[in-house]
Amino acid sequence: MKKCSIGLMVLMFGLLFWNGCTKDPSLGNENYITEKRTSLFQDTSYVEFHHIINILSEQSDSMITFQTRYGYPSVYGTFKKKNETIKITTIPLVKYNKITGIFRIYITHEDSIRIHFYSKENIDSAMNTSLNSKNFHLYNGAIQSYVFSAAKRGETIDNKYIQWLEVNQNRLEERVGFYCIEDWDCIEAYRSPTSGIIYSDPGHTNQIGWSLNASGNGLNGFYHCFLISYECYYDWSQHGFIFSSGNGWNHYPWITNSSSGGTGNGNNNPKIKTWEEQVLIDAKDCLQQAGINGARAMKALQDATKNSCGESYNDLLARTYQNLMDNGKSCTDAAALAEEVENTVDKTETVFFDDEVMEFFEENELIDPCSGEKISDMLKNEACANQETLTMEALEEKLDGFDYIINNISNPRINCLWKKLMNSNNNVICEQISYYEGKTELNLKIFSQDLNGQNAITWFDDRDGQPYISFDEGISTKCDIEIIKTMIHESVHAGILNIVKGTHAAGWGINDVPELKNYYDNYSLWHHEYMAGAYFEELVSALKQYFGNEYTDLVYEAIMWKGLHNTTAYRALPQSKRNQIENIWDQFNNSTTCKKSCL
Structure with missing residues (x-):
């Protein structure tokens, strides 16, 4: 049994905890560690920071999505703390100069x-x-890291975090194991910038015999490591998975990769995951090992969530797995698994959505434009609380009280970028709703189709009293910034149409928006004239807020002028400025290297 000692440190914001554990002698013999090994535990450089940078450098859609949402690691706010057995490094992710998340990297004295x-x-x-x-100790550490990192960066810290730490400072349950131990045999190594072959010396004479892709960046002076063993702890009990040195699973820890014989995709790789995501991965792995019984269990849990209250399929899956582990059972124990699944399903309440309502929500994704929450989830929670049947007639009445967007975009890339825009804290539609709160109701429908090269069209259907936006399938080949610009542009069109023709509070209308009314009365192309003459700064700000410092202010202005170039405001710009703007248009029109995510 692994014993823990808990020490108290008086730190910046009250009594916070530092938890240290000594390694039980039965957990492994350290004699296999070679004398050449370079200890990451003793390293005082920013090796962990560069490790995260390398992981984030992977140009996959998921990684690009991650960075778009959370920003990039900041050395300002990064710090370490350690005792004799473990070093914990905190690295903040920052977007718009605010911390959006925290990496915590744990390195034991065995590396x-x-x-x-x-x-x-x-x-x-x-x-x-x-x-x-278990989760208390995880999040207690995460909250401490966030508070210290924010203070180090000079950010304003909401007092609720400090209060939470103070309220919970005397919670002293036994700490539960929550990470796996990987033991490595590491030697200093060098990689040829031309061949990618790994050598043990800087002169590239003694080949180790393991190579990375030759298209790598040619770094020298890293560590070449062999994974020797992988031990996972739960309640301090040991579960060892041993690998033979020199073959099987050779892992270069700073880039997610593996040699022949290894998959390179397992949980051993240092992937970016929250604790909840890791539990879910472990649960799925566990049930897959159970074969047909695991498949039956997953099917039963999926069926239980189709018309149920409270928990999602992932919630039920994780809870079933955790209960099995808590009771000392395994997924391959068919009887224990069946019993736990039955207990989980029995605790799942039924929601009284009739079949017509269920079918409606399956065919239409209604999204609250401000919170990003699904309307179906909001109504489902209400039905759960009230335990009442929701019929189609009742649903139609309830929808009259919501602003919502029906997203029927069929093109995967356009749909992905639209959802990114809606989730980016940059919601131009929500801003318009907030501005006219209580005056007008917005129910917007969006989709994609072939528009013969026209980027998008927005119109108002008098029959159902709703604005529509249709995006041309062809824009899916354009740069991200051009597509996002089109979405912002068309969203403002929809907001204007809603003011002029939408559902309003009694007596309210365009006459109550004098600036817009002026353009309505005096210009034929009054939508664009209004956007260029009275709303242009807001449009540019929305585009810049989405992309941050990725482009210059001139680029943001130029891209937003595209589509507004036939307006009085654009023609009033100096010719030299218009030349600059139009040159930028040409650069993006002919670009083969501009950023394209969601591919």
Whole structure:
């Protein structure tokens, strides 16, 4: 049994905890560690920071999506703390000069590595949740890291985080194991910038015999490591998975890769995951190992969530797995698995959505334009609370009280970028709704189709009293910035149409928006004239807010002028400025290297 000692440190914001554990002698013999090994534990450089940078350098859609949402690691706010057995490094992710999440990297004195990521949303949600012992210790550390990192950066810290730490400072349950121990045999190594072959010396004479892709960046002076063993702890009990040195699973820890014989995709790789995501991965792995019984279990849990209250399929899956582990059972124990699944399903309440309502929500994704929440989830929670049948007639009445967007975009890339825009804290539609709160109601429908080269069209259907936006399928080949610009542009069109023709409070209308009324009365192309003459700064700001410092202010202005170039405001610009703008248009029109995500 691994014994823990808990020490108290008086730190900046009250009594916070530092938890240290000594390694049980039965957990492994350290004689296999070679004398050449370079200890990451003793390293005082920013090796962990560069490790995260390398992981984020992977140009995959998921990684690009991650960075778009959370920003980039900041050395300002990064710090370490350690005792004799473990070093924990905190690295903040920053977007718009605010911390959006925290990496915590754990390195033991055996150079075992584990990475956890906690988004700001994760932390805020955990503070409002009754946490079990394991999750308490996870989030207690994450909240400490966030508070210290924010203070180090000079950010304003909401007092709720400090209060949470003070309220919970005397919670002293036994700490539960929450990360796996990886033991490595590491030697200093050098990679040829031309061949990618790994050598043990800087002169590239002694080949180790293991190579990375030759298209790598040619770094020298890193560590070449062999994974020797992988031990996972739960309640301090040992589960060892041994690998033979020199073959099987050779892992270069700073780039997610593996040699022949290894998959390169397992949980051993240092992937970016929250603790909840890691539990879910472990649960799926566990049930897959159970074969047909695991498949039956997953099917039963999926069926239980189709018309149920409270928990999603992932919630039920994770809870079933955790209960099995808590009871000392395994997924391959067919009887225990069946019993736990039955208990989970029995605790799942039924929601009284009739079949017509269920079918409607399956065919239409209604989104609140400000919160990003699905309207179906909001109504489902209400039905759960009231335990009442929701019929189609009742649904239609309830929808009259919502602003919502029906997203029927069929093109995958356009749909992906639209959702990114809606989730980017940059919601131009929501801003318009907030501005006219209580005056007008917005129900917007969006989709994609072939428009013969016209980027998008927006119109108002008098029959159902709703604005529509249709995006041309062809824009899916354009640069991200051009597509996002089109979405912002068309969203403002929809907002203007809603003011002029939408559902309003009694007596309210365009006459109550004098600036817009002026353009309505005096210009034939009054939408564009208004956007260029009275709303242009807001449009540019929305585009810049989405992309941050990725482009210059001139580029943001130029891209937003495209589509507004036939307006009085654009023609009033000096010819030299218009030449600059139109040159930027040409650069993007002919670009083969501009950023394109969601591919």
